[in-house]
Amino acid sequence: MAEPPLLPLTLRGVRLSRGGADRLHGVDLDLAPGGCTVVMGPNGAGKSLLLKVLHGLETPGAGRIDWNGQAPGPAVTRRQAMVFQAPVLLRRSVAANLDFVLPRHAQARRDDLLAHVGLSDKAATPARRLSGGEQQRLALARALATEPEILFLDEPTASLDPAACLQIERLVLKARAAGTRIVFVTHNAGQARRLADDVVFLHRGRVVEHSPAARFFPTPATQAAKDHIEGRIVLSH
Numbered sequence: 001m002a003e004p005p006l007l008p009l010t011l012r013g014v015r016l017s018r019g020g021a022d023r024l025h026g027v028d029l030d031l032a033p034g035g036c037t038v039v040m041g042p043n044g045a046g047k048s049l050l051l052k053v054l055h056g057l058e059t060p061g062a063g064r065i066d067w068n069g070q071a072p073g074p075a076v077t078r079r080q081a082m083v084f085q086a087p088v089l090l091r092r093s094v095a096a097n098l099d100f101v102l103p104r105h106a107q108a109r110r111d112d113l114l115a116h117v118g119l120s121d122k123a124a125t126p127a128r129r130l131s132g133g134e135q136q137r138l139a140l141a142r143a144l145a146t147e148p149e150i151l152f153l154d155e156p157t158a159s160l161d162p163a164a165c166l167q168i169e170r171l172v173l174k175a176r177a178a179g180t181r182i183v184f185v186t187h188n189a190g191q192a193r194r195l196a197d198d199v200v201f202l203h204r205g206r207v208v209e210h211s212p213a214a215r216f217f218p219t220p221a222t223q224a225a226k227d228h229i230e231g232r233i234v235l236s237h
Contacts, residue, residue, distance in 0.1 A: 006067045006079055006149045007033040007181060009054075014063030016049055023049050024060065025205040035197035036172070036182035038213070040189075042228060045202040047185045051152045054183070055082045081143035082152040085159065087135040094130070094138055095123040101145050109145070117141040117171060133164025140171055150181040157191065169194060189229050193217055201225045 016024040052058040056077040117137040157165040196213035
């Protein structure tokens with residue numbers, strides 16, 4: 001029997017504390033199937049923590065998370081993937097990094113993924129010898145190898161040059177077009193405009209705005225979001 005889709009997602013009153021202080025304060029959020037949600041907000045707003053909670057890497061102290069009738073757990077997490085700002089790669093070749101997550105004897109699938117991210121000529125290269133942009137493309141290929149229903153990306157281009165950023169963005173857009181649900185954290189308003197179907201704006205550990213990108217950027221509903229879009233420093237705490 002086919003598993004029900006993970007989305008829609010509902011969060012109600014989700015709280016997470018660190019060092020005796022709340023970092024997420026009663027987060028309420030709804031995510032529908034399809035598209036790319038960009039998560040924005042000042043430093044310390046809770047963006048990365050929110051992704052970790054959604055991916056099961058952090059357990060909230062309170063609140064409810066509902067994945068289309070399913071509670072968080074291994075059965076949900078295995079249908080997701082996450083890419084971090086600093087790529088987490090094995091000390092093996094590029095090809096071996098993909099072999100690690102693919103079924104045995106899946107060389108054709110591996111070769112297709114390497115071609116998809118432009119790394120076919122690097123298959124035998126140790127992953128640690130790749131450039132930053134190449135490492136991030138490999139991390140993205142490895143995430144896509146699991147055919148996730150939802151892909152979380154936590155500032156995957158923050159340390160990359162503009163050309164490498166655009167390569168990652170193109171791959172993300174292709175994944176979205178192929179049906180993978182994208183949740184993408186970025187500080188870059190220009191990048192957010194290029195990628196977002198909708199924007200979640202966090203401030204002081206709360207979702208203070210969630211609206212279509214076509215409305216959020218020209219007419220943000222809060223001063224904090226307006227300041228952030230216009231590049232003014234916003235203190236989260």
